[in-house]
Amino acid sequence: MESKLKEANYIVGIDLGTTHCVVAYTNAQIDDNEEPEINIFEIPQITAPGELNALPMLPSFIFLPGEHDTPEGSLTLPWDEKPDLAIGEFARNRGPDIPNRLVFSAKSWLCHNGVDRTKPILPWNSPEDTMRISPVEASSFLLSHIKNAWDNEFAQDDPDLKLENQELYLTVPASFDAVARELTIKSAESAGLSNMTLLEEPQAAFYSWIESQKQWRKTVKKGDTILVFDIGGGTTDFSLIEVIEEEGNLGLKRVSVGNHILLGGDNMDLALAYTVQAKLAAKGTKLDAWQFRGLSHRCREAKEKLLANPDTEKEPISILGRGSSLIKSNISTELTRSEIETILLEGFLPQCESSDYPEKKSKVGIREMGLPYEPDAAISRHLAQFLGSQSGEDGESTQSVIPTATLFNGGVTKSPLIRERILSVLNKWKGDAGKIEELVSSDLDLSVARGAAYYGLAKRGKGVRIKGGTAHSYYIGIETSMPAVPGVPTPIKALCVVPNGQEDGTEIEIRQEEFGLVVGEQAAFHIYGSNSRKTDNAGEVVDDWASQIEEMAEMDTKLISGSENSETEVIPVWLKIKLTEIGTLEIWCVSRDNENDRWKLEFNLRNQENKED
Numbered sequence: 001m002e003s004k005l006k007e008a009n010y011i012v013g014i015d016l017g018t019t020h021c022v023v024a025y026t027n028a029q030i031d032d033n034e035e036p037e038i039n040i041f042e043i044p045q046i047t048a049p050g051e052l053n054a055l056p057m058l059p060s061f062i063f064l065p066g067e068h069d070t071p072e073g074s075l076t077l078p079w080d081e082k083p084d085l086a087i088g089e090f091a092r093n094r095g096p097d098i099p100n101r102l103v104f105s106a107k108s109w110l111c112h113n114g115v116d117r118t119k120p121i122l123p124w125n126s127p128e129d130t131m132r133i134s135p136v137e138a139s140s141f142l143l144s145h146i147k148n149a150w151d152n153e154f155a156q157d158d159p160d161l162k163l164e165n166q167e168l169y170l171t172v173p174a175s176f177d178a179v180a181r182e183l184t185i186k187s188a189e190s191a192g193l194s195n196m197t198l199l200e201e202p203q204a205a206f207y208s209w210i211e212s213q214k215q216w217r218k219t220v221k222k223g224d225t226i227l228v229f230d231i232g233g234g235t236t237d238f239s240l241i242e243v244i245e246e247e248g249n250l251g252l253k254r255v256s257v258g259n260h261i262l263l264g265g266d267n268m269d270l271a272l273a274y275t276v277q278a279k280l281a282a283k284g285t286k287l288d289a290w291q292f293r294g295l296s297h298r299c300r301e302a303k304e305k306l307l308a309n310p311d312t313e314k315e316p317i318s319i320l321g322r323g324s325s326l327i328k329s330n331i332s333t334e335l336t337r338s339e340i341e342t343i344l345l346e347g348f349l350p351q352c353e354s355s356d357y358p359e360k361k362s363k364v365g366i367r368e369m370g371l372p373y374e375p376d377a378a379i380s381r382h383l384a385q386f387l388g389s390q391s392g393e394d395g396e397s398t399q400s401v402i403p404t405a406t407l408f409n410g411g412v413t414k415s416p417l418i419r420e421r422i423l424s425v426l427n428k429w430k431g432d433a434g435k436i437e438e439l440v441s442s443d444l445d446l447s448v449a450r451g452a453a454y455y456g457l458a459k460r461g462k463g464v465r466i467k468g469g470t471a472h473s474y475y476i477g478i479e480t481s482m483p484a485v486p487g488v489p490t491p492i493k494a495l496c497v498v499p500n501g502q503e504d505g506t507e508i509e510i511r512q513e514e515f516g517l518v519v520g521e522q523a524a525f526h527i528y529g530s531n532s533r534k535t536d537n538a539g540e541v542v543d544d545w546a547s548q549i550e551e552m553a554e555m556d557t558k559l560i561s562g563s564e565n566s567e568t569e570v571i572p573v574w575l576k577i578k579l580t581e582i583g584t585l586e587i588w589c590v591s592r593d594n595e596n597d598r599w600k601l602e603f604n605l606r607n608q609e610n611k612e613d
Contacts, residue, residue, distance in 0.1 A: 008165065009160065010161075010167070011457060011460075012025045013453035015448040015452065019265060020059055020060060021043070024039065025039055026457060028167055038450050040056045043145070043149050046074075046091075047088075049070060049071055049075075053089075056446065060142055063098075063102055065098075066098075066130070087142060092297075099294045107139065108262060109138075111179075112372060120134050136190070147163045164194065164195075168188075168193060169196075175235060175261065177553075184198065204451035206466065208441065209447070216464075220243045222250060225242050232409075232410045233264050233266055234264050237258060240254070241253065241255065258531070259386075261379075271343050271348075272335060277295060285331060294319045301315075307412075307418075310416075314337065318330045383422075383426075384400065402426065402433070403426070404434075408438070408441060472530060472531050474497055475497060476575075495510075502579055505579065506577075509575070510539040510575040519569050519571055522558045524556050525556075527551070530545075530548050533549065574589075575587060
C-alpha cells in the first residue's frame with residue numbers, strides 16, 4: 001500500500017450507499033504548505049430516455065429493462081453505446097412502474113447471510129423469466145459505473161489517472177461483519193478496483209465534520225463522548241467517539257460500535273406503503289404484490305418531498321393499475337404530513353425510557369427468505385440498548401452512558417423533525433445533567449464520501465486520525481477438558497484472540513498456552529464478540545461469559561491432517577491472529593512440533609463457513 005500512497009494522483013472516497021453513491025476526491029500530490037481541497041465528482045448518468053446529466057449523487061438503483069421497456073438507444077452512455085441496464089436517476093424513477101425489473105437495497109442483501117449473495121436473486125421474488133443479478137454483481141455494477149464515469153472524465157489521455165490507479169477508500173456500515181466486508185471487496189475487484197481500503201461510515205461522517213470545522217478542538221473538550229447516529233437506507237449504526245488528551249492536545253478515540261441493525265429508510269417506506277394500502281382498501285381498491293412494490297417506491301419519493309418541504313401538507317401518489325386493457329388507468333391517492341409524522345416518530349422513534357430495550361418477539365417456524373429486518377422497529381429502543389451496554393463490565397450497572405454531543409448521518413436525519421425527536425429522547429435520558437449538543441454536518445448526503453477522502457489525507461499526516469481499531473473484543477470457543485457427565489454439556493470457555501481497539505493489520509501470537517486442534521473430522525469453531533468487555537487481553541480465558549459475550553458465528557469444517565494418518569487427531573498448536581486490511585479475522589493454528597504445519601480459519605464467501613489452507 002505504501003507505493004500506492006506515493007504514486008496516486010488523487011485520494012478518492014467512495015460512499016457505496018444503500019440509497020445513493022457519492023464520490024469525493026482530493027489531490028494526493030500537494031505540497032505540505034498547501035491547503036487540501038476536497039471536491040465532489042459529479043457522476044454522469046441517464047436521467048430520462050436519451051438524456052445524460054452529471055449529478056453529485058448516483059442513486060443506487062439498477063433497472064433491468066425488458067425488450068420493450070425503453071426506446072432503442074435511450075440508455076446510451078459515453079463509454080457504452082448499448083448497455084443492457086440503467087443505473088442511477090432514470091432507474092430510480094422508471095423502476096417503480098415495473099418493480100419486478102428494479103434492483104435496490106443491494107447493500108442490505110450483501111450482509112444477509114441467509115441467502116447465497118453470489119447467486120442471481122435480485123430483484124427478489126421477480127418472475128423466473130426476468131433478468132436477475134446477485135447482490136455482489138449489483139454492487140459491482142454500481143462501482144463499474146463510477147469507474148467508467150471517472151475514467152471517461154479524467155483518464156482519456158492519461159492511463160495513470162484511471163480510478164484503479166488512485167488511492168481508494170470505500171465506506172461500509174460499521175456493523176458490517178467480516179463476510180460482508182469481504183464481499184464488498186469482491187464487488188470492487190469485479191469492477192476492476194483493487195487495493196481498496198475499507199472505512200466505516202460513522203467514522204467517515206465524523207472525519208467530514210472535522211474537515212468542515214477546521215477549528216474542531218474549540219467545539220469539544222476532553223472527556224466529551226460523541227454519539228454518531230447514522231440512519232441509512234438499509235441499516236442504523238451507532239458509534240461512540242471519545243475526546244481524549246494526548247501530548248497536551250485533544251485527540252479522538254472510537255470506543256464502541258453497535259451491533260448490526262437492519263432497520264432504516266427502507267423500513268420506513270414499507271410502513272408508509274402499508275398505511276396507504278390500507279387507506280385504498282378502505283375505499284375498495286386492493287393492490288396485488290406487484291403494485292405494492294411500486295407503491296413502496298412512490299411512498300419513498302413522497303416521504304422525501306414532505307420531509308424536505310415543511311410547509312407541504314400532502315403529496316400525491318400514483319401507481320399503475322392492472323387489467324387486460326391496453327390503456328391501464330392509474331390509481332391515485334396521497335400521503336399526508338400527519339401520516340408521516342405519526343408513523344416515523346411514533347413507530348420508529350417513540351419516546352421511551354433508557355431502560356426500554358427492543359421487544360423480543362417469538363418467531364414463526366417457517367418464514368419467507370427475504371431480508372431479516374429487525375422485529376422491533378423502534379430505533380430509540382435499539383439506541384437505549386446500545387448505550388446501556390456501555391455502562392460497565394460487571395453486568396450490574398443500570399446507568400446508561402449518555403453522550404455529550406451527537407453527530408447525525410444518513411439521509412433520513414436531514415429532516416429537522418427526525419433530529420429533534422432523537423435529541424428529545426436523549427435529553428430525556430440525560431435529565432438535569434445538561435443538554436446534548438448537536439454537531440452540525442456540512443452536508444448529510446455528501447459527508448461520508450468527503451470524510452473518506454479526508455481520511456486519506458489524515459493517513460498522509462495532513463489531518464486528524466481517530467484512534468480506536470476494533471470496536472469489539474473477539475473470542476474463540478475452547479472446549480473444557482473434563483470427564484463426561486451424563487446430562488451436562490461440556491462447558492465452552494471464551495479465549496480472547498483480539499482485544500478491543502486493535503488496528504487493522506495487527507498480528508498477535510498466543511503462545512503462553514497450547515491448545516488441541518481437531519483434524520481429520522468435521523468440527524465446529526465458535527466465534528464470539530463483546531462490545532462491553534474492553535480490558536480483556538489476548539490469550540485471556542473467560543469462564544463465565546454468557547451475559548457479556550455473544551456468539552457471532554459457528555464455522556463448521558474438516559481440517560486435513562498434514563501427516564499420512566487419515567484418522568482423527570488432536571494436534572498441539574499455538575495461535576497466530578491477524579486482522580487484515582479489509583477487516584477480516586484470520587486465526588492460524590500452528591503446530592507446536594512443526595511450524596510449517598498450520599491451519600487457517602477465516603470468514604469466507606460461503607455463508608460464514610471457514611476454509612482451510
